[in-house]
Amino acid sequence: MSDLMPTQTIGFAETRDGIRLSYRIVPGSGEGRCVLIHSLAMDKFFWEPTAAALAGASEVLIYDCRGHGVSGKPAGPYSTAQFADDLADLMNHVGWSSAVVAGASMGGCIALAFAAAYPERVDALGLFDTTAWYGENAPAAWAERAEKAQNEGLKALVGFQKTRWFSDGFREANPDVVEAAVSTFLANEIDAYVATCNMLGAADLREALPKFDFPCRVLVGTEDYATPPEMARVLADNIPGATLTILEGARHFTPLEVPATIAGNLQLLIEAAKA
Numbered sequence: 001m002s003d004l005m006p007t008q009t010i011g012f013a014e015t016r017d018g019i020r021l022s023y024r025i026v027p028g029s030g031e032g033r034c035v036l037i038h039s040l041a042m043d044k045f046f047w048e049p050t051a052a053a054l055a056g057a058s059e060v061l062i063y064d065c066r067g068h069g070v071s072g073k074p075a076g077p078y079s080t081a082q083f084a085d086d087l088a089d090l091m092n093h094v095g096w097s098s099a100v101v102a103g104a105s106m107g108g109c110i111a112l113a114f115a116a117a118y119p120e121r122v123d124a125l126g127l128f129d130t131t132a133w134y135g136e137n138a139p140a141a142w143a144e145r146a147e148k149a150q151n152e153g154l155k156a157l158v159g160f161q162k163t164r165w166f167s168d169g170f171r172e173a174n175p176d177v178v179e180a181a182v183s184t185f186l187a188n189e190i191d192a193y194v195a196t197c198n199m200l201g202a203a204d205l206r207e208a209l210p211k212f213d214f215p216c217r218v219l220v221g222t223e224d225y226a227t228p229p230e231m232a233r234v235l236a237d238n239i240p241g242a243t244l245t246i247l248e249g250a251r252h253f254t255p256l257e258v259p260a261t262i263a264g265n266l267q268l269l270i271e272a273a274k275a
């Protein structure tokens, strides 16, 4: 590697309650700073295609949330507020006072919780394939998923997850991406997975939305059955000035299905944050 080539920073940050979070900063030549939060049962590698598509336009901080990847996996219960505090502690560790904050699915819930607790640290907000609330039935539905994982193992969920995450055409054309997501999924520890499912069942960030005062872009696929367009519309309708993009034919994992589109949206947020 040449001396002039910016190097990646990788390491662990410790949270206020002593949990180690694994992170990586992908260098960028632009002035932007962007932190990306992954989906349930994924890890920082979920964002690699998006970071590559950003092509150095921004520094990108990616990390494994608690309970995920190679980060610490304390016993539950987990909460979105706790995951938001983790991100604040990670940003303190890397010396970032603020950033464009974006998340996909579970990551979007964490981004919302972070924006609610630390609004001054959010330059702009990206909400992809996500929701502020999974609905009245959410605690029971998520508990049922957790119970299935506990009783039958994560393997029992793989068929459901593949069609939940990726459109039929994408699965057929990109078996390697699908298999990579499946291996990441299967590497999760059951107790942490269960605690995270129950966290999502209890999540309700709706009250914070009207208070947000930064540029925000909401994006969802027409075929997203996990957080359908109606949920995205609630976000866009309640966050002042938020834009809503509905992508024809995309399913739930848009950062893996259409990384260039997600990078384009992040780019717009980076520019909006500078304005």
Ligand SMILES: O=C(O)CC1=CCC(=O)O1
Binding pocket: 038, 039, 040, 041, 104, 105, 106, 107, 161, 164, 200, 226, 252
């Ligand atoms: O329902 C799913 O499996 C998709 C999903 C919900 C939250 C998340 O991060 O992924």
